[in-house]
Amino acid sequence: SQQGEEDPQALSIQEGENATMNCSYKTSINNLQWYRQNSGRGLVHLILIRSNEREKHSGRLRVTLDTSKKSSSLLITASRAADTASYFCAIYTGANSKLTFGKGITLSVRP
Amino acid sequence: NAGVTQTPKFRVLKTGQSMTLLCAQDMNHEYMYWYRQDPGMGLRLIHYSVGEGTTAKGEVPDGYNVSRLKKQNFLLGLESAAPSQTSVYFCASRLGWRGRAGTEAFFGQGTRLTVV
Numbered sequence A: 001s002q003q004g005e006e007d008p009q010a011l012s013i014q015e016g017e018n019a020t021m022n023c024s025y026k027t028s029i030n031n032l033q034w035y036r037q038n039s040g041r042g043l044v045h046l047i048l049i050r051s052n053e054r055e056k057h058s059g060r061l062r063v064t065l066d067t068s069k070k071s072s073s074l075l076i077t078a079s080r081a082a083d084t085a086s087y088f089c090a091i092y093t094g095a096n097s098k099l100t101f102g103k104g105i106t107l108s109v110r111p
Numbered sequence B: 001n002a003g004v005t006q007t008p009k010f011r012v013l014k015t016g017q018s019m020t021l022l023c024a025q026d027m028n029h030e031y032m033y034w035y036r037q038d039p040g041m042g043l044r045l046i047h048y049s050v051g052e053g054t055t056a057k058g059e060v061p062d063g064y065n066v067s068r069l070k071k072q073n074f075l076l077g078l079e080s081a082a083p084s085q086t087s088v089y090f091c092a093s094r095l096g097w098r099g100r101a102g103t104e105a106f107f108g109q110g111t112r113l114t115v116v
Helices: none
Strands: A005-007 A010-014 A019-024 A031-037 A043-050 A055-058 A061-066 A071-076 A085-093 A098-101 A105-110 B004-007 B010-013 B019-025 B031-038 B042-049 B065-067 B073-078 B087-094 B111-115
Touching (some): A005 A085, A019 A105, A043 A055, B004 B087, B019 B031, B019 B111, B031 B073
Parallel strands (some): A010 A105
Antiparallel strands (some): A031 A043, A031 A085, A061 A071, B031 B042, B031 B087, B065 B073, B087 B111
């Protein structure tokens, strides 16, 4: 079964607004990663947060990790139409080296 | 730098036919993964490899076989294709453990396979 579950499944916002996406998981992790997929393309890595980190920033991206709740959130600030894509969280469990993905969140940013 | 290259990009198979999807990476990565992506299902892990000569099962391995004879190549085989294997297949690679808690994965552009 897939380890990560994103929420919501779809999100539609106006350009300039912030977008918040959540991911919950079930097992112990080494790290959690967020990826982006434009329509018809491969996934592109956005940000990685390790299990001993609580928050990380990269440009307009902010990711948090709460290992006690087994959850993570990705915040995209000041969204742009070009941020329209699908976003996936991925769980890396070091014990078996698996990298498993959730079902993804479809983000639409209206100009 | 080509990164991760998948061939072919598109393929139509008849039920019962066999084929091999090739994934090649030029980044000297140790770990390689095969996923399938279906509408509403996200990415599901088929098989993966933690190094040359090794393979392991993922979440949905049935109907697929893999081989990693060379470090840079990871092959996914369908021995007898079924319509249920119609999907988009993605390969990914990542650097192995280097004293840090993991590294990001790099993806190919995908192979769109239709089984009729």
